[in-house]
Amino acid sequence: MRRILRFEFHKLFRQRSFYICSLVTAVLLILGIPVFTKIAKMDLSGWEYAAMVLSNSQYTMILGIFTSLFVCDDFDQQVLKNIYSKGYSRKKVFVGKYISSLFAAGMMYLFDIIVAFIAGTVVWGVGEVGDTIRTLFLQGLVLVGYHAFFFALSIILGRTGPSIAIGIVATTMITLVLTILDVILKPKKFSFTDYWLDAFLNNAGDSDVKTKVLVTSLVGTFLFAAAFLSVGYAFNRKKQV
């Protein structure tokens, strides 16, 4: 496992897409500032802008793109056969890719928080920390669910282009389908849209959210992540190269 991790991390730190995707989110964060200052006329702070990092950096979309680029690279270039034929099990390869891409997702998130904080501080000043750290931490946990979704999709499809396209469309489509289900079935005690990652992410970012809702969101996130990873693993286990 140690060798697989060294291999994956070596690739990660030499993967241009890792740096480009991080840079794109950072640029989007900086470009978002005039929207608040000139258009919305909002007076924020460094901490407050950092807390809004996910909505202003298109982080989840970029995460989907990066995960596909990183995970599918070995499939696209037919490199996996070199790895499997050398006696590395599909399980180890799967875990190695998961850990390294999750680490990358975390690094990108952390980088964006720092950029948002610095940019926000330059424009509005530092401000009060308030619930920012709690919000960022809880949203970070929900991102594990998104990452698992994109990761499983990349493993199943095994091709960069389709993984990116479907990854971007799927998150929106799922929300749309759940909304349609709400409209058609009109459930009285719950809403389908409340049980998807988008709602969980909103709940994690809401400082007034009830504890029960927050717990449901986090448990839901990890159940989704476990389900996505299980499906991805099942596909990967049978994959022949």
Added chain:
Amino acid sequence: MEYVIRTKELTKMYGHKAAVDKVSMNIEKGDIYGFIGKNGAGKTTTMKMLLGMIFPNGGTMELFGKPANNASRRRIGSLIEAPGIYKGCTAYENLKRFSLLYGGDDKNIKELLELVNLANTGKKKAGAFSLGMKQRLGIAIAMLGNPEVLVLDEPVNGLDPAAIKGVRDTLLALNQEKGVTVLISSHLLGELAKISTRYGIINSGVLVEEVSAQELESRCRQTLVIKCRDTAAAETALREKLGIAELETAGDTITLLSGIDRAEEINTTLVNAGAGVFDLHTTTADMEDYFIERIGR
């Protein structure tokens, strides 16, 4: 005998079709095993199963005397079909990455780059390499970490004659100096003949025959070819006067499979019989003919 690779009734089905059908192959330590068959005969599928890239539907595989497992596969280097390389990376970076999995240090990498003649490619990305350069890089990757066995599927595809010779010399050196066992498939039978110590012939998923190089040599028979105007008279004379029964007639040509050492006597007999002989010479069936005979056209 110490076998490094053994399969017993190894089978791979795709739907109802057997791509590999109960193949039992035996590769001894130190062999250079030429694996021969037409396109789609099952060579690559067999190799992929040995390497754990695809899963068999039946049969057993042994590597280094034990049931095949991931640990034993660490001792094998391979190149299957098109080389799996990072096209956005240099030759050095490709080897560096795989050395993290395969073993091998910087010295090993530089030696391999020299060996496959890619030491001077500098910052050129592997994606911009010619087919032959990519193939050579694939071979270098297979050799990383000093494997005990090399499994090479059509390794000289796309290589120029000099590069083919380079690969051949390298394989021979690895085999003779380091005792590396080689399982190699190629369409270039002449190339295989120059290095193989043993052959496996596969056709339509079935291993038709395993034969040593010496056995094969003895099986590639000499024939005597006679061209004459009256083949009927010649055939009668050969059968009745000389007692030669192993012969084939096609057009104005009679091919004798026996009695080859009696060329002078045959010639005199045929002249006396008025067969009108205008050509008489011996030929040796080459390896290609032998394989075509075994696997059909």
